Amino acid sequence: MNTQQNVAATTGKPHRQPLGRRMLKWTVVMIAVVATLIGMLISILFWNALSTERPVGFQAVQAKDADGKPMMVAIWYPTQTPTAPKWAGSFFMQVAANGAIAGNQLPLIVLSHGTGGSVTSHADLALALAAAGFVVAAPMHSDNYLDISSVGTPAYFTGRTAQLRVSIDYMLQQWPEHQRIDANRIGAYGFSIGAFTVLTAAGAKPDLRGVAAYCAAQNEFACDMLRQANSFLLGSNLPANFDSFLVDTRIKAVVIAAPGLGFTFKGPDALANVKMPVQLWQGDQDDNVPATSNAQVIRDQLGSSVEFQLVPNAAHLSFLAPCGILKLAPICRDPDGFDRQVFHDAMNPRVVEFFAKQLALP
Numbered sequence: 600m601n602t603q604q605n606v607a608a609t610t611g612k613p614h615r616q617p618l619g620r621r622m623l624k625w626t627v628v629m630i631a632v633v634a635t636l637i638g639m640l641i642s643i644l645f646w647n648a649l650s651t652e653r654p655v656g657f658q659a660v661q662a663k664d665a666d667g668k669p670m671m672v673a674i675w676y677p678t679q680t681p682t683a684p685k686w687a688g689s690f691f692m693q694v695a696a697n698g699a700i701a702g703n704q705l706p707l708i709v710l711s712h713g714t715g716g717s718v719t720s721h722a723d724l725a726l727a728l729a730a731a732g733f734v735v736a737a738p739m740h741s742d743n744y745l746d747i748s749s750v751g752t753p754a755y756f757t758g759r760t761a762q763l764r765v766s767i768d769y770m771l772q773q774w775p776e777h778q779r780i781d782a783n784r785i786g787a788y789g790f791s792i793g794a795f796t797v798l799t800a801a802g803a804k805p806d807l808r809g810v811a812a813y814c815a816a817q818n819e820f821a822c823d824m825l826r827q828a829n830s831f832l833l834g835s836n837l838p839a840n841f842d843s844f845l846v847d848t849r850i851k852a853v854v855i856a857a858p859g860l861g862f863t864f865k866g867p868d869a870l871a872n873v874k875m876p877v878q879l880w881q882g883d884q885d886d887n888v889p890a891t892s893n894a895q896v897i898r899d900q901l902g903s904s905v906e907f908q909l910v911p912n913a914a915h916l917s918f919l920a921p922c923g924i925l926k927l928a929p930i931c932r933d934p935d936g937f938d939r940q941v942f943h944d945a946m947n948p949r950v951v952e953f954f955a956k957q958l959a960l961p
Contacts, residue, residue, distance in 0.1 A: 649723050649920070650693035651730035654682050657694035659718070662738070662769040665761040671739040672766055673718035674774070675729035677701045687719040689922065692726065700776045702732060706784035706958040709766050710737040711759070713791030713859070714824070716919075717744050721790065723920045727947040732960055734780055738766040742792070751830030753841050756807065759796040760844045763787065767849060784958040786852040788950065790918050791888060794858035798897075799844040801853050802872030805863035807832060807842045813862055820887045821860055846872070852957035854950050856880040856918045861893025870900040878906040878953045880946070882913025884934050906953065910946075912937045918946075 656678035664670040680698030684691040708728050712720040718737040719725075725735040740759050741749040749755050771782050789797030799805065810832045814822035825833055831841070852875050864870055879901075881894035888894075890909075898907055910917070912934050921940040922931035933939050954960065 649687075649690060649726055650682075651726050653730040654678050654680060654698070655694050655726050655729040656680060656698035656700060657685065657692065657696055660769075660774070662765060662773070664741075664765055665758070670762060670765070671718060672769060673725075673737045673739075674770075675725040675735040676776070676779075677705070677729055677732055677734075687722055688717060690722075690920070692719075692722055694726075700734075700779055703779050704781040704784075705732060705734045705779050706786065706954070706960055707734045707736065707767070707770055707780050707782075708786045708788060708954060709763055709770075710735060711763055711787065711789040711793030711796040712737065712740060712743070713793050713857075714742050714750060715744050715747050716740075716790070716793075720919055721788070723943055724788065724947050724950060727951050728954065731951045731955065733951075733954065734770065736766050736770050738762050740793075740796075751825050751828030751832065753831075753838070755792070755830075756795075757799075757841065757844055759792070760799045763796055763800050764845050764847045767847060782849065784851065784960075785849045786854070786954045786958055787850050788854045788856075789858075790856045791859040791915070794855035795860045795863075797850075797853055797855055798858070798864070798870070798873060800847045801850050801875060802846045802848075803864060803870050804844075804866070804872070805842070805860065805869060806866050807863060808837065810863065811835070817862075817892070819862075819889070819892065821862075850875065852876050852954055854878040854880070854953060855897075857882060857885055857888050857915050858893050858897055859888050861888070861896045864896055864900055870897065873901065876906070876953075876957045877901055877904065878908065878950065880908045880910060880918065882910045882915065882917050884912055884937075885915045887915035908946075908949065910942065913942060917942060 656676045658674045660672050660674060662670050662672045678695045678698040679701045680695035682693045682695045685694050685696055710721050710725060718739050725737060728735050740762055741754045767785060771777055771780060787797040787800060814825060814833060879894060879898060881890045898905055914934055916930055917933050917937060917939055919930055921943055
């Protein structure tokens, strides 16, 4: 009989491993379980990557904004290079990272994300457009998911519009494949404050001087956000040129969704210079940016020239890319009974069709 058996026989108690050794054993087991679960989650996300029938190339580049500061621009484009899943923040995209571009004289679409968004906020739409033959460029505006400190400052208004213009400049002049783009066929898509950005770039003249009076009488989300940011717009001492927007006449077609700050376009001439075709999307359950004071104002101003799409049961964030299995609240939260994936499967082709018609895509 060995020593351990002797101890057990003497005390009448079974031998137990030291506490430290038992804890190490369970720690190893737990790490293995967690690693397995993480691996399973990654595998599921991997196999459920956003994808298209035709291959799409993807790049993330560094441009410089109007102040010379680095600004990320995500680019999607047609390719014939084989694709693979690429992590895009909370989901995978099936793309050819830095793949060779296919085609010439390609139309360009710039995407402007909303407050707290990112270059991949509308990745599924970007993929659909690129698969159809467009080059798509999405700048990371200064009010993004990593840093929203610019909210309510001039950079949130005129600065965004300048960033959109700089993105077009980069794509036409500095992007290594810039010669593949047709500078006469450029469109723009904007969501929420991104819609405001796109409209001002297209020639709209918002009444920002009236925001303080409007917000004093209204309890709207945009006003709450400006109050929380202690925005200069709510004061009486407004800086010079705070409402001077750089119009970009290269933009020939516009699609906007759930437009923010729509109430600033109530003036009779606010949208008089927006001459290009406009497609307008709005969810009828949008509590953040109510249709009556935003999308409806724009629709009334543009009249019969706007193509209006009202989406039943859609909320504000329903226009963001579908979340798949990874539901990150609140950006993945939709009204009961609303299927974001089904909606985007219907919306994206309509947007592609609109741009294809207006920009003469073969």
